Amino acid sequence: MPRGAGDGAARAAERLVSIGTVLTRLREEFPEVTISKIRFLEAEGLVEPRRTASGYRKFSPEDVERLLRILRMQRDHYLPLKVIREHLDAVERGGESAAAQPVPAPRRRAGEEGPWEHTATEPPEPPPPVRIGRPELLAAAGVGEGELVxxxxYGLLQPGPDGGYDPEAVTVAKLVAELGRFGLEPRHLRAVKAAADREAGLVEQVVAPLRRHRNPQTRAHAEATAQELAGLSVRLHAALVRMALGTRPQ
Known part of the structure; x- marks a missing residue:
């Protein structure tokens, strides 16, 4: 390969940055952006970072600029991602700057005051959460009424206002029963429940601004962010317990 071509490839590689660096740059203008948001936009086909041999994402300056355009169009025009993607793809095909291309005109919803909303098809609101009844919970967990009461x-399980339970209650019930076989009673587990409530509160602090957003895409992203944070919290908790016990996973 000619030396000039090799030097050009090396210079191009030097311009690539990690997702953490991208996040830092985006947060200068969009403090609420998270890594999961960037991954979500990638999954939706709005940005295509390169991958290293180890699978790590690497973003070019053009990728960062594209992400900024996407976030600005969401913030300023409340456009669905499909419309944003079509707009940016048209800009790239035409070889013109984004500023020279007209953004689809938004308008207010009928009888509504406040920020502009685009009339294009928006993603539907998430369906209501699935609930299970008390008999189903007892049967699935294999426990009796006395144990559940x-x-x-002790606050380890609580029905909702409708009398139903979150499906995760089955997992909680099985684990509480399993711990009971080692002599750990419900009163011993109140500290675990209190710690879980505090962790949930931290997650809620992060995603609450996203859940209140008028843009349905942003609200949908809030749920993905909450799930990712919950998973990370569980992993951290497990690692801290192992470290406190002085053990390592086999």
């Missing part, structure tokens, strides 16, 4: 008295 005791666990509820």
């Amino acid at each position: 005791e666990w509820e008295s």
